[in-house]
Amino acid sequence: MRYLPLTEADRAEMLARIGAPSVDALFADVPEAARLAGPVEGLPGHAGEMAVERHMARLAARNVSAGSVPAFLGAGAYRHHVPASVDHLIQRGEFLTAYTPYQPEIAQGTLQMLFEFQPQVARLLGCDVANASMYDGSTACWEAIAMAGRITKRNKAVLSSGLHPHYVGTVRTMARFTGDVIEQAPLAPVAEPDLAALAGQVDAQTSCVVVQYPDVLGRIGDLAALADAVHAAGALLVAVVTEPVALGAIRSPGAMGADIVVGEGQSLGVGLQFGGPYLGLFATRDKYVRQMPGRLVGETVDAAGRRGYVLTLSTREQHIRREKATSNICTNAGLCALAFSIHLTLLGEKGLRALAAENHRLACLAAGRLAQVPGVTLVNGGFFNEFTLWIDGDARAVVRDLAGKGLLAGVSLGRLYPGQPELAGGLLVAVTETACEEDIEALAAGLEEALA
Amino acid sequence: MSINPSGWRPSLAANDTVVEQTGTVTGNRALILEEPLLFELGTTQTCGVDLPEPDTAPSVRLGGLERTGAIGLPGLSEPEAVRHYTRLSRQNYAIDLGIFPLGSCTMKHNPRLNEKVARLPGFADVHPLQPEGTVQGALGVIAELGEWLLRLTNMAGVAMSPKAGAHGELCGILCIRAALEARGDAREVILVPESAHGTNPATAAFANYRVESIPCTEDGRVDLAALKARLGSDVAAVMITNPNTCGLFERDIVAIADAAHAAGAFVYCDGANFNAIVGRVRPGDLGVDAMHINLHKTFSTPHGGGGPGSGPVVLSEALAPFAPLPFVVRTAEGYRLVEEEGAADNGGTQAFGRMAAFHGQMGMFTRALAYILSHGADGLRQVADDAVLAANYVLRSLDGVLDAPFGTSGPCMHEALFSDKGFAEGVSTIDVAKALIDEGFHPMTMYFPLVVHGAMLVEPTECESKATLDQFIGALRSIAERARAGDPALAQAPVHAPRRRLDETLAARKPRLTFKDA
Numbered sequence: 001m002r003y004l005p006l007t008e009a010d011r012a013e014m015l016a017r018i019g020a021p022s023v024d025a026l027f028a029d030v031p032e033a034a035r036l037a038g039p040v041e042g043l044p045g046h047a048g049e050m051a052v053e054r055h056m057a058r059l060a061a062r063n064v065s066a067g068s069v070p071a072f073l074g075a076g077a078y079r080h081h082v083p084a085s086v087d088h089l090i091q092r093g094e095f096l097t098a099y100t101p102y103q104p105e106i107a108q109g110t111l112q113m114l115f116e117f118q119p120q121v122a123r124l125l126g127c128d129v130a131n132a133s134m135y136d137g138s139t140a141c142w143e144a145i146a147m148a149g150r151i152t153k154r155n156k157a158v159l160s161s162g163l164h165p166h167y168v169g170t171v172r173t174m175a176r177f178t179g180d181v182i183e184q185a186p187l188a189p190v191a192e193p194d195l196a197a198l199a200g201q202v203d204a205q206t207s208c209v210v211v212q213y214p215d216v217l218g219r220i221g222d223l224a225a226l227a228d229a230v231h232a233a234g235a236l237l238v239a240v241v242t243e244p245v246a247l248g249a250i251r252s253p254g255a256m257g258a259d260i261v262v263g264e265g266q267s268l269g270v271g272l273q274f275g276g277p278y279l280g281l282f283a284t285r286d287k288y289v290r291q292m293p294g295r296l297v298g299e300t301v302d303a304a305g306r307r308g309y310v311l312t313l314s315t316r317e318q319h320i321r322r323e324k325a326t327s328n329i330c331t332n333a334g335l336c337a338l339a340f341s342i343h344l345t346l347l348g349e350k351g352l353r354a355l356a357a358e359n360h361r362l363a364c365l366a367a368g369r370l371a372q373v374p375g376v377t378l379v380n381g382g383f384f385n386e387f388t389l390w391i392d393g394d395a396r397a398v399v400r401d402l403a404g405k406g407l408l409a410g411v412s413l414g415r416l417y418p419g420q421p422e423l424a425g426g427l428l429v430a431v432t433e434t435a436c437e438e439d440i441e442a443l444a445a446g447l448e449e450a451l452a
Numbered sequence: 453m454s455i456n457p458s459g460w461r462p463s464l465a466a467n468d469t470v471v472e473q474t475g476t477v478t479g480n481r482a483l484i485l486e487e488p489l490l491f492e493l494g495t496t497q498t499c500g501v502d503l504p505e506p507d508t509a510p511s512v513r514l515g516g517l518e519r520t521g522a523i524g525l526p527g528l529s530e531p532e533a534v535r536h537y538t539r540l541s542r543q544n545y546a547i548d549l550g551i552f553p554l555g556s557c558t559m560k561h562n563p564r565l566n567e568k569v570a571r572l573p574g575f576a577d578v579h580p581l582q583p584e585g586t587v588q589g590a591l592g593v594i595a596e597l598g599e600w601l602l603r604l605t606n607m608a609g610v611a612m613s614p615k616a617g618a619h620g621e622l623c624g625i626l627c628i629r630a631a632l633e634a635r636g637d638a639r640e641v642i643l644v645p646e647s648a649h650g651t652n653p654a655t656a657a658f659a660n661y662r663v664e665s666i667p668c669t670e671d672g673r674v675d676l677a678a679l680k681a682r683l684g685s686d687v688a689a690v691m692i693t694n695p696n697t698c699g700l701f702e703r704d705i706v707a708i709a710d711a712a713h714a715a716g717a718f719v720y721c722d723g724a725n726f727n728a729i730v731g732r733v734r735p736g737d738l739g740v741d742a743m744h745i746n747l748h749k750t751f752s753t754p755h756g757g758g759g760p761g762s763g764p765v766v767l768s769e770a771l772a773p774f775a776p777l778p779f780v781v782r783t784a785e786g787y788r789l790v791e792e793e794g795a796a797d798n799g800g801t802q803a804f805g806r807m808a809a810f811h812g813q814m815g816m817f818t819r820a821l822a823y824i825l826s827h828g829a830d831g832l833r834q835v836a837d838d839a840v841l842a843a844n845y846v847l848r849s850l851d852g853v854l855d856a857p858f859g860t861s862g863p864c865m866h867e868a869l870f871s872d873k874g875f876a877e878g879v880s881t882i883d884v885a886k887a888l889i890d891e892g893f894h895p896m897t898m899y900f901p902l903v904v905h906g907a908m909l910v911e912p913t914e915c916e917s918k919a920t921l922d923q924f925i926g927a928l929r930s931i932a933e934r935a936r937a938g939d940p941a942l943a944q945a946p947v948h949a950p951r952r953r954l955d956e957t958l959a960a961r962k963p964r965l966t967f968k969d970a
Contacts, residue, residue: 001831003561005917006838014845014918018863023837026844026863027732029701034737039829043603046828049565056822059596060574062589064582073579076809083501085534087571090756093548094541097562099894100758102554104956105949106889109544110757113537116490119966123524129965133759135615138809166809173776173805177626177659192515220515250517264809274590275580275810276615277760289963295758300959303944303952306479312959323657331616335756342537345490346500348527353519354499357506364511382515403583411581418792433503 001046064408066272070439071408072366074386074430075216075416076137076164076242077275078267080355081434086269086342090335100295100331104310105302110334111309114297117341124247124344125239125261126254127283131294133337134280137264138170141210141240143282143293144260145171148208148236149180150291156205159184162193162215164242165416171210181205187417189388189426191381193221199229206233208260212240213253216416217379218386218428220250227257236260243267244281245432246384248356260284268347269339279336289313295332355433359385363431366440370429373444375451379426386430388413391451395427398450407446484950487539491967494526500533524969543950544757545894551916551924553846555867555897555909556649556697558727558749563826566753566819575818580810584789590814591787595780597821601745601766604832605726606736609772611765612779613812617724618651620744620763623776623807625659627742627767628689628718630774630804637716639688645674647697647901652722661688668903671861672698672869676707683715693722694738695729697901698858699843699867699909709739718742718771726750727913728840728866731833741768747813751820762816777803778811838914839866842921846910849925853932857904866913872906876938881906883942884931886953890946891927 006014011023020026027035039045047055066079073079090096094109101107101114114132121130134140145157157175159168161184168184175182183201188194193215202209209230214220223239230237239253241263253261265279266272284292290313298312347355363385371378375392389410391398396414403409413426431440479486512518528536545552552559570576578590598610611627614620625642632639642656645666653663664682667675674692683690690712694702702708709719721735721743727750735743747753747762767775778791789811827835840863847856847868855873858864872881885895885908897909910928912921934942946952 001827001834003563003826004831004834004838004914005920006841006914007918010918011838011841014841018841018844018848020844020863023841026840026865027701027729029703029862030729030733031703031706031738034706034733036732036734036833039731039833040604040734041829043600043829044825046831047825049826052565052822052825053569055825056569056818057572057574059589059592060569060572062592063574063578064586065573065577066579066582067573067577071579073581075581077580079577079579083530085500085530089534089537089541091567092538092541094544094546095537095757096567096754097547097552097559098544098757099552099554099557099559099755103545103885103889103895104954105886105946105951106543106545106894107757108950109540109542112487112489112540112543113757116967119491120525122966135619135760136808136810139615139619139807164809166806169777169806170808173626173807176805177629179660220517222515222517247519247523249519250514251519252523255521271576272579273576274578274587274814276808276813277762277815278810289965296963296965298959299964300955302954306951308951308954310954310956310959312956312963312965315960323653323663331618331759331761333760334758335754336760338537338757342533344525345494345528345536346530346533347525348494348499349496349523349525351499351501351503351527352523352525354503354506355501357510358504360512360514361507361510364513367513380513382513382517384514400583400585403586408579408582408586415581415791 066408069406069408070442072410072429072431072435072443073408075411075428076166076264077272078243078430078432079272079434080245080267080432082269082271082343083346086339089342090339095338096335101311104308108308111297113338113341115299115309117337118297120341120344121281122283124244125241125263125281125283126252127261128286129289130281130283131292131296133332134282134294135333136276136278136280137240137242137262138167140262140280140282141167142171142174144238144262145208145210147260147291147293148238151288152207152235154205154207156181156183156207158198158201158206158209160193160198160211160215161185161187162217162219163210163212163240164216167240189217189379189390189423191379193219195221195226199226202230202233202235206235208236208238210238210240212242214243214246214384217388218383219380220382220384223253223256223258243384245356245359248352249360249384265340269343270336277333277336279333279340358433362433362435363387366429366431369440369444370447373447376447385432386428389427389429390425391427393451394424396424401450402446405446407442409443409446485539487536489967490536491526493536494528496522496525496527498527498529500528500530550893551912551920552894553896553910553912555911556724556900557897558911558913559755560752560913561915562752562754563823566822569822570815570818588786591780591789593817593821594811595782595787597817600824601764604730604734605743605766606734607766608769609767609775611767611775613776613807614744614763614765615808615813616759616761617744617746617763618655619807620765621651621655621722622658624720624742624744624765625655626804627771627774628720629659631771632688634802639686641687643679643682643687643690645692647903648691648693649697649722649724652691656691672700672858673702674708676704679708680711683711683717685716687715687717689718689720691720691722693724695725695865699864699869700858701865705738713739724749725866728836730836731829732836741771747816747820751823753816753819760813760816762813773801774804777806835914842912842914842916843868845921846912846925850929853929867909867911869904870908871904875935879935879938879942881908883945884908884935886945887931887942888927890948893924893927
């Protein structure tokens with residue numbers, strides 16, 4: 001077995017030192033009735049690299065990779081070009097095969113990287129301070145609601161109708177067990193998000209209002225007035241960003257008054273990966289830092305007076321606080337945070353703005369072209385790189401039909417809202433820099449044929 | 453201090469005010485290179501990616517919310533970026549450099565085949581919301597890995613979506629809560645042994661349970677009599693780690709499970725240490741109702757400097773119907789992904805909800821499946837055998853220099869536990885750990901579990917050669933002897949690492965969590 005260095009001679013010598021007659025004797029504490037006499041039955045034995053690679057490649061070949069066809073899927077996961085150096089650097093063994101930096105003297109690489117990641121995220125989201133990452137956007141969204149509850153000592157969260165339904169599902173699941181109250185109005189496929197109505201739902205029990213920006217339909221609403229209304233009621237504004245590239249083009253939620261901004265960082269560096277692992281972003285105001293969940297890296301000095309970095313404020317965390325912790329989370333998404341940080345470093349401010357501009361240019365082009373297809377109308381007023389089309393027919397069936405023809409047309413609202421037939425005509429179309437004008441033409445032609 | 457029952461002493465030695473001179477004008481010491489912060493190196497006008505120049509008069513449909521002010525994001529060209537991150541990487545210890553014997557963390561070799569297959573475009577470049585017909589291979593990976601986990605544990609159901617061990621733990625506890633609610637049985641308490649990981653009580657508290665601690669016996673195991681005495685109609689579950697955090701197999705596990713079940717409670721097993729018993733014993737044969745499996749521990753997906761993890765949960769017959777959405781089912785036409793509550797084809801399950809967006813840590817599933825296929829049923833058993841053999845070898849090789857509090861109560865499993873008993877006055881566990889750094893090793897887990905004073909938990913794993921184990925044992929023996937003799941130099945360690953001991957008290961007292969422009 002190529003991964004196991006001990007030889008039979010080594011094993012015999014080691015048993016002699018231990019004073020045990022056999023390895024079986026080391027498992028003497030296992031109840032006899034439950035001991036297995038040999039390998040678990042009915043499962044294959046070990047296999048060489050070539051055989052395993054062939055098996056995995058066969059499974060991979062049964063998937064249509066998004067890069068092999070025109071692809072317009074978004075809805076919380078976006079296909080962007082990731083520079084080759086990103087994947088090379090995250091595969092350096094010193095990053096890939098290191099543990100959580102509990103011994104800071106020999107983990108300054110991971111610690112400094114995270115200390116750079118935190119302000120990158122905070123600046124992008126428009127906040128004072130960010131943590132070292134969470135599991136993903138949906139779990140970060142729940143953690144923000146829980147944090148708002150701790151700060152305000154209230155337990156009702158009002159969700160915008162434009163919050164991604166999987167995020168809503170995650171939040172509702174957690175709230176069911178914690179006893180928090182979750183309120184949400186139904187989604188209406190209209191041009192602008194109704195933020196004024198959302199402000200009207202706030203009352204004296206409300207801990208926070210949660211608004212996605214751009215929202216699940218790709219719409220962009222000004223959060224400033226909402227923030228004022230929420231604050232006047234003693235509640236917090238939580239903003240959710242599922243496409244951080246958008247913040248190269250539009251104002252940050254923090255700058256418009258959001259108190260906690262969470263996001264899905266997958267867009268930068270991480271890749272699609274069929275839904276995970278992704279990267280939860282989490283940022284807030286300085287004054288709330290001790291209520292923030294997740295790991296934090298801070299600057300300090302070593303015994304020789306040199307600058308260095310350590311995990312800090314761990315008295316919020318489960319390994320110290322046990323049942324009084326701010327969260328049960330004990331891992332972050334370290335390697336995904338590294339990929340995000342490297343990608344954002346390669347872009348820099350200039351590159352992020354150019355990338356965002358290119359996404360928006362292509363999305364405008366696509367929205368204009370697709371709205372000319374008979375039976376298709378554009379729902380959105382404003383959008384960044386994703387918008388909603390309304391089609392005459394069942395968008396979910398159209399998406400399946402076009403997939404059979406080698407075209408990944410987008411995400412239907414029927415897929416996202418299976419219990420709501422009134423949304424069946426909605427189709428989310430995301431257009432990133434990876435789409436070209438021929439792809440947009442192919443989508444227009446495909447929709448035209450499907451709706452004819 | 454109430455939060456610090458274990459002897460942890462995070463501050464620096466008080467007399468250490470040495471300012472080390474490197475003797476170089478750069479501060480570099482040959483291959484140990486000082487690296488400035490990104491924010492000190494980059495500029496907002498530098499870019500390492502070629503992109504089209506934005507139109508000067510673009511069409512804009514941003515709802516009037518165009519960004520106006522600067523963001524403040526520094527950029528680097530590609531050569532500068534490659535050098536920055538390569539230099540940072542060299543300040544990390546890693547499994548690729550040597551033994552990483554962190555007890556309870558399981559740092560084993562990460563096979564590169566797994567990295568290769570995870571990057572096949574058919575896995576890496578697939579959108580989670582593509583139509584089912586275009587992702588049959590991806591759904592097949594989830595189903596195939598799930599099947600292996602069920603067979604290796606002899607359980608009835610598996611939830612694949614949890615994103616890490618603690619998330620899986622939460623998923624398991626929520627299944628228990630949902631099952632109890634479904635039978636109209638409100639229970640309030642979860643019993644957790646005092647040697648448990650901190651996540652166990654944190655998870656139970658999150659799920660709105662009151663946590664009560666169960667003591668350990670003298671030989672490092674759950675006190676069965678105390679547990680039985682506390683069980684009653686208010687107890688929802690017993691959370692137990694097996695093998696436990698003292699590195700011992702819970703001999704009474706079947707009796708514990710029987711007693712819990714007789715009282716109407718469920719048994720949650722923290723599967724963090726499943727790597728010690730995989731292929732040797734199946735938790736389903738021990739009476740376990742739910743157990744998460746950290747794929748990064750037992751099945752060697754990379755730890756990546758602290759994540760991403762992946763924590764599938766295997767479930768007993770009684771809990772399986774409550775597993776969360778989404779899940780994969782096999783039909784005559786191929787794999788289906790069930791995402792909807794009350795869907796007609798979900799087999800009558802009562803999913804308690806959804807743990808996260810999308811379907812789980814696919815990138816970890818492909819790696820774990822490649823690891824499992826490489827080992828096969830026989831190799832996985834050998835993994836457990838060699839891991840347990842190596843730990844017992846370390847345990848017995850340190851007889852006479854390190855106190856092993858449970859060393860006489862039988863063999864250990866995959867990790868060997870020592871205490872600071874016998875160290876001279878003024879020498880602590882942390883000094884031993886830091887001295888190991890100077891010898892070129894990553895230290896063991898220190899000050900955990902809390903039930904042992906000055907704990908040192910050594911987990912060598914199955915991936916170390918005998919020569920490496922002998923070298924590590926030799927270094928640890930020598931350091932332990934110095935600790936017993938009270939060598940004052942230990943308090944200075946490490947002196948050869950990129951940094952000396954860091955002031956964690958200062959970091960917490962005056963938090964600097966972000967770069968502030970000068």
